[in-house]
Amino acid sequence: xxxxxxxxxxxxxxxxxxxxxxxxxxxxxxxxxxxxxxxxxxxxxxxxxxxxxxxxxxxxxxxxxxxxxxxxxxxxxxxxxxxxxxxxxxxxxxxxxxxxxxxxxxxxxxxxxxxxxxxxxxxxxxxxxxxxxxxxxxxxxxxxxxxxxxxxxxxxxxxxxxxxxxxxxxxxxxxxxxxxxxxxxxxxxxxxxxxxxxxxxxxxxxxxxxxxxxxxxxxxxxxxxxxxxxxxxxxxxxxxxxxxx
Amino acid sequence: xxxxxxxxxxxxxxxxxxxxxxxxxxxxxxxxxxxxxxxxxxxxxxxxxxxxxxxxxxxxxxxxxxxxxxxxxxxxxxxxxxxxxxxxxxxxxxxxxxxxxxxxxxxxxxxxxxxxxxxxxxxxxxxxxxxxxxxxxxxxxxxxxxxxxxxxxxxxxxxxxxxxxxxxxxxxxxxxxxxxxxxxxxxxxxxxxxxxxxxxxxxxxxxxxxxxxxxxxxxxxxxxxxxxxxxxxxxxxxxxxxxxxxxxxxxxxxxxxxx
Numbered sequence: 001x002x003x004x005x006x007x008x009x010x011x012x013x014x015x016x017x018x019x020x021x022x023x024x025x026x027x028x029x030x031x032x033x034x035x036x037x038x039x040x041x042x043x044x045x046x047x048x049x050x051x052x053x054x055x056x057x058x059x060x061x062x063x064x065x066x067x068x069x070x071x072x073x074x075x076x077x078x079x080x081x082x083x084x085x086x087x088x089x090x091x092x093x094x095x096x097x098x099x100x101x102x103x104x105x106x107x108x109x110x111x112x113x114x115x116x117x118x119x120x121x122x123x124x125x126x127x128x129x130x131x132x133x134x135x136x137x138x139x140x141x142x143x144x145x146x147x148x149x150x151x152x153x154x155x156x157x158x159x160x161x162x163x164x165x166x167x168x169x170x171x172x173x174x175x176x177x178x179x180x181x182x183x184x185x186x187x188x189x190x191x192x193x194x195x196x197x198x199x200x201x202x203x204x205x206x207x208x209x210x211x212x213x214x215x216x217x218x219x220x221x222x223x224x225x226x227x228x229x230x231x232x233x234x235x236x237x238x239x240x241x242x243x244x245x
Numbered sequence: 246x247x248x249x250x251x252x253x254x255x256x257x258x259x260x261x262x263x264x265x266x267x268x269x270x271x272x273x274x275x276x277x278x279x280x281x282x283x284x285x286x287x288x289x290x291x292x293x294x295x296x297x298x299x300x301x302x303x304x305x306x307x308x309x310x311x312x313x314x315x316x317x318x319x320x321x322x323x324x325x326x327x328x329x330x331x332x333x334x335x336x337x338x339x340x341x342x343x344x345x346x347x348x349x350x351x352x353x354x355x356x357x358x359x360x361x362x363x364x365x366x367x368x369x370x371x372x373x374x375x376x377x378x379x380x381x382x383x384x385x386x387x388x389x390x391x392x393x394x395x396x397x398x399x400x401x402x403x404x405x406x407x408x409x410x411x412x413x414x415x416x417x418x419x420x421x422x423x424x425x426x427x428x429x430x431x432x433x434x435x436x437x438x439x440x441x442x443x444x445x446x447x448x449x450x451x452x453x454x455x456x457x458x459x460x461x462x463x464x465x466x467x468x469x470x471x472x473x474x475x476x477x478x479x480x481x482x483x484x485x486x487x488x489x490x491x492x493x494x495x496x497x498x499x500x501x502x503x504x
Binding site for chain 2: 013014015016017018019021022024025026029032033034035036037038039040068069070071072073074075076077120121187225238239240
């Protein structure tokens with residue numbers, strides 16, 4: 001049983017199953033990287049309807065089975081009651097505004113039914129959004145000459161986002177107070193959030209508290225970590241998702 | 246260090262006793278009761294040396310950090326409760342990059358890696374008894390009573406191979422996800438797909454590993470102290486016990502003429 005010198009024989013006998021398991025896993029892994037996107041699409045097709053009808057939320061545990069994932073960059077979810085909520089509009093404007101939720105609701109509402117696409121890959125189809133066109137709010141405040149960009153701030157105290165004025169004036173860019181047919185929940189960025197339909201989710205600032213008109217675009221929170229400033233769905237961040245417009 | 250305190254230096258040509266790992270040094274709490282004679286001390290076998298134990302617990306801590314941060318990134322209620330996404334991502338990425346380091350350091354050390362390398366060879370190789378273990382579904386010990394198993398059973402061998410393969414896959418796919426710029430979108434989605442499912446599998450294998458450890462406290466204790474009793478080895482790893490005894494006899498017979 002024992003070699004007189006060198007390694008103990010007992011270690012060297014037998015079939016190297018361990019190595020085969022590792023090599024087999026690496027082969028499956030490569031196949032998964034190359035072909036996983038197609039499998040994932042098929043899974044999403046099967047699982048999305050299940051997920052939509054699942055009251056337990058357990059299906060959220062399945063990778064990318066659809067549905068929203070809640071991303072927050074600060075400690076706990078920020079909170080503001082509908083009664084206390086204020087949206088300020090300032091910077092290079094003729095009439096700085098402080099709007100309550102009631103003020104926003106008194107402006108002409110717009111409803112959109114569009115997909116929500118996250119830059120990390122998940123997509124929620126046909127989400128109902130209701131709010132005020134951002135262009136309506138901008139017209140109310142009066143953009144001064146030289147005001148070329150917008151800066152959005154969240155009342156989480158950290159998150160910021162940006163758009164050019166032209167992007168912000170698109171008819172599918174909303175200051176949203178309803179989502180999924182109900183007031184925007186705290187998790188989803190309520191009481192009021194942005195919805196920038198043609199762009200990835202990170203462009204739609206949650207817990208919106210302030211819109212400033214500025215002279216040039218300032219990179220937002222995730223953009224300082226490498227995301228594209230012009231976050232068009234399917235035409236940025238190296239992704240080719242189907243457009244959400 | 247277990248081996249350093251064991252016995253006076255032997256001739257360089259016969260490190261057999263060291264390999265045999267029959268511990269009669271001052272190791273672990275059990276030794277107190279068996280201090281009387283060197284023979285009684287040999288009732289303890291060295292199962293894992295210091296390097297192996299350090300690597301094991303470094304892995305355990307890193308896996309715990311990875312699973313905790315993964316949960317926060319992945320499960321919506323936890324994401325919402327903890328937030329701080331950028332910080333959590335940073336911790337997860339660094340813990341992932343550090344994960345292979347203790348294992349690699351443990352393997353490459355010419356002296357301190359000897360036992361770890363030897364155990365990895367044992368984990369790699371399957372003897373006929375291992376197939377019997379699988380057939381009898383030997384994760385219930387009573388089903389494999391009397392089976393002449395080596396130092397590791399087939400379940401431990403499968404777990405080690407799976408965990409090793411998973412570490413490589415998670416490192417590769419995690420890197421594609423984090424440094425995503427050079428890769429085509431379908432590879433990024435595929436890498437995320439692999440990362441997600443391997444993570445779920447790891448959650449179950451690690452949970453299983455911990456449950457098995459707690460179902461055999463002596464085995465778990467030996468991951469702290471390094472030592473395990475002959476009685477345990479006789480029950481759970483009889484072939485290994487035979488090897489150890491043969492080695493210590495061989496070492497003793499070589500030592501005898503010089504004393």
